Amino acid sequence: MSTTDLTPSTTTQPPKNSGLSQVLNDTMIIAWRNIRGGLRVPDTQIYMFIQPIMFVLLFAYVFGGAIQVPGAENIAGAYREYLMAGIFVQTMAFAVAPASVGLADDMHKGLIDRFRSLPMARSGVIAGRVVSDLASQFVVLIIMMICGLIVGWRVHNGVLPFLGGVGLMLLFAFAMLWVGALIGLSVGNPQVAASAGLIWLFPVVFLSNAFVPPESMPTVVRNIAEWNPISALVAAARDLFGNQSIIVSDAWPMQNAVLAALLWCVVIIGVFAPLAVRKYKAAASK
Amino acid sequence: MNAIIAEGLVKTFGSGDKAVKAVSGVDLTVDEGTVVSMLGPNGAGKTTTVRMLTTLLPIDGGRALVAGYDVADQPQAVRSSIGLSGQFAAVDENLTGRENLWMFGRLYQLSSKQAARRADELLEQFSLTDAADRPSKTYSGGMRRRLDLAGSLVIHPKILFLDEPTTGLDPASRLDLWDIIRQRVRGGATILLTTQYLEEADALADRIVVIDHGRIIAEGTADELKAKVGGERIEVVVHDPALMQRAIEILQRGSDGQCVVDEHTRKLTVPTTMGSKGLVHVIRDLDEHKVEIDDIALRRPTLDDVFLELTGRHAEDEAASTDAAAGTDAAAGTDAAAKEAAK
Numbered sequence: 183m184s185t186t187d188l189t190p191s192t193t194t195q196p197p198k199n200s201g202l203s204q205v206l207n208d209t210m211i212i213a214w215r216n217i218r219g220g221l222r223v224p225d226t227q228i229y230m231f232i233q234p235i236m237f238v239l240l241f242a243y244v245f246g247g248a249i250q251v252p253g254a255e256n257i258a259g260a261y262r263e264y265l266m267a268g269i270f271v272q273t274m275a276f277a278v279a280p281a282s283v284g285l286a287d288d289m290h291k292g293l294i295d296r297f298r299s300l301p302m303a304r305s306g307v308i309a310g311r312v313v314s315d316l317a318s319q320f321v322v323l324i325i326m327m328i329c330g331l332i333v334g335w336r337v338h339n340g341v342l343p344f345l346g347g348v349g350l351m352l353l354f355a356f357a358m359l360w361v362g363a364l365i366g367l368s369v370g371n372p373q374v375a376a377s378a379g380l381i382w383l384f385p386v387v388f389l390s391n392a393f394v395p396p397e398s399m400p401t402v403v404r405n406i407a408e409w410n411p412i413s414a415l416v417a418a419a420r421d422l423f424g425n426q427s428i429i430v431s432d433a434w435p436m437q438n439a440v441l442a443a444l445l446w447c448v449v450i451i452g453v454f455a456p457l458a459v460r461k462y463k464a465a466a467s468k
Numbered sequence: 469m470n471a472i473i474a475e476g477l478v479k480t481f482g483s484g485d486k487a488v489k490a491v492s493g494v495d496l497t498v499d500e501g502t503v504v505s506m507l508g509p510n511g512a513g514k515t516t517t518v519r520m521l522t523t524l525l526p527i528d529g530g531r532a533l534v535a536g537y538d539v540a541d542q543p544q545a546v547r548s549s550i551g552l553s554g555q556f557a558a559v560d561e562n563l564t565g566r567e568n569l570w571m572f573g574r575l576y577q578l579s580s581k582q583a584a585r586r587a588d589e590l591l592e593q594f595s596l597t598d599a600a601d602r603p604s605k606t607y608s609g610g611m612r613r614r615l616d617l618a619g620s621l622v623i624h625p626k627i628l629f630l631d632e633p634t635t636g637l638d639p640a641s642r643l644d645l646w647d648i649i650r651q652r653v654r655g656g657a658t659i660l661l662t663t664q665y666l667e668e669a670d671a672l673a674d675r676i677v678v679i680d681h682g683r684i685i686a687e688g689t690a691d692e693l694k695a696k697v698g699g700e701r702i703e704v705v706v707h708d709p710a711l712m713q714r715a716i717e718i719l720q721r722g723s724d725g726q727c728v729v730d731e732h733t734r735k736l737t738v739p740t741t742m743g744s745k746g747l748v749h750v751i752r753d754l755d756e757h758k759v760e761i762d763d764i765a766l767r768r769p770t771l772d773d774v775f776l777e778l779t780g781r782h783a784e785d786e787a788a789s790t791d792a793a794a795g796t797d798a799a800a801g802t803d804a805a806a807k808e809a810a811k
Contacts, residue, residue, distance in 0.1 A: 211574045293558050295552075299547060
């Protein structure tokens with residue numbers, strides 16, 4: 183080994199950054215690393231788009247004709263407008279998958295240990311994961327909106343409510359990322375995380391107003407659907423984008439969809455973010 | 469000056485009836501600039517000890533100072549002073565070698581420029597320059613391990629923890645890695661190296677601690693540990709079983725130790741203090757008394773003998789018996805070794 187090796191230029195200097203600037207630095211480094219690495223395995227990214235696009239085509243052109251949208255029974259193409267908010271919310275909910283698989287993979291390969299042995303901000307690994315996944319969810323959302331425009335979805339309520347809708351979708355993705363983080367850190371194996379992250383999510387999404395008006399469901403199921411967080415998010419998106427003319431349900435979350443959606447996001451973050459952080463701290467103790 | 473001091477380290481996994489003491493009262497000191505090897509079989513508590521010393525696991529009992537910092541109270545200061553390279557090559561396989569090292573440098577709080585320069589240096593030193601811009605998943609096992617080790621050297625740490633750095637590597641890559649480790653030692657690094665390979669501890673370490681069932685059961689230089697098994701021995705395989713007794717008498721004459729007899733393989737083992745001169749005597753005597761032999765050798769004790777002596781089982785014997793606690797007492801150990809040899 184050359185003698186330059188022993189130059190004291192960088193020898194065990196104490197961390198220069200401290201506090202918030204270090205957290206930001208480390209978060210951005212980890213986010214950079216996730217995005218950089220993710221772009222080298224484009225297949226996983228592509229599947230993130232293919233699945234929702236498939237859903238759009240399936241529901242818009244196969245099931246859609248048989249589904250009556252309340253208050254727009256005889257308007258051609260009404261279902262496609264109705265559908266898109268459901269697709270957006272479902273796509274954001276699936277943020278669970280990249281977060282859980284990504285963190286499980288890091289644990290599996292020992293990278294989390296490496297990171298924990300570095301004098302970096304403790305929160306950097308999870309925060310970096312959240313930032314990079316949020317960025318990729320944003321890209322997916324844009325693609326799905328373009329997709330929606332192609333099949334006939336339109337924004338009717340003006341710019342501010344639209345931006346509010348986009349913000350709400352990202353907030354929901356942010357909330358679901360924490361759920362994914364907790365799952366990924368708990369199972370610690372990327373293959374298990376891939377199925378554990380999504381298997382429960384399909385029924386939860388279907389048991390909502392995302393694809394089918396709850397009015398068509400039996401009373402018990404209908405009540406569940408109306409109080410499902412997914413429904414609140416979907417109804418809020420329809421409100422903000424102007425995709426639903428009348429609200430038939432008198433359930434509170436349906437009448438106050440935007441408020442209910444925000445509350446759900448806060449609750450999910452409030453419960454899952456601390457659990458995920460705690461899990462991360464304990465993860466290596468196994 | 470002690471780079472690493474551990475006193476009575478304890479780690480318990482689980483709780484209640486299911487509690488398992490992975491580490492129960494490990495004392496350890498590593499002087500600055502020396503290599504200490506922690507030697508033990510799988511599950512002996514090596515990795516758990518390293519994980520406690522590197523702040524990855526909370527310490528359940530006892531205390532530890534690394535680079536003068538208390539591991540429990542000043543974890544960030546410890547992390548800024550150490551490099552850790554584990555059993556698994558913990559690099560991001562989707563990033564290139566250069567990107568990995570740059571990232572580690574940035575997370576050690578180097579500036580982007582410093583991190584890039586350091587990455588270049590390390591790639592050069594570890595002969596990874598040609599592969600620097602390929603994703604590390606295309607690397608061979610040995611290359612990944614080198615990259616991982618390079619990652620732990622980003623900040624020129626004073627103290628290096630190498631947890632089974634060569635496990636699973638082919639012999640050539642292992643020798644490469646040994647060279648790299650020796651270079652670090654010449655550069656003044658303090659190293660705590662865990663291994664289950666006896667020859668690895670022998671080749672690299674100034675001092676060896678033998679760990680088993682979460683306890684340190686012996687420590688010393690390789691020579692000191694070998695001396696515990698009584699120095700060199702002469703091994704003779706007698707051709708004709710009928711002449712065994714005569715051969716034993718001859719061997720016993722030139723030795724103050726006990727002759728160990730293995731009837732089955734017709735092998736006789738006797739300690740000697742005279743080295744090759746003793747061997748010559750024995751050959752001459754056997755020849756004079758017309759005892760024909762199939763094989764004869766002067767055998768220097770290996771660390772495996774030491775382990776066998778200390779625990780009553782071979783170091784690499786995974787299916788170790790539960791009553792392996794033959795004790796640290798040398799006499800008891802010899803008995804155990806004799807019993808083992810007599811089988």
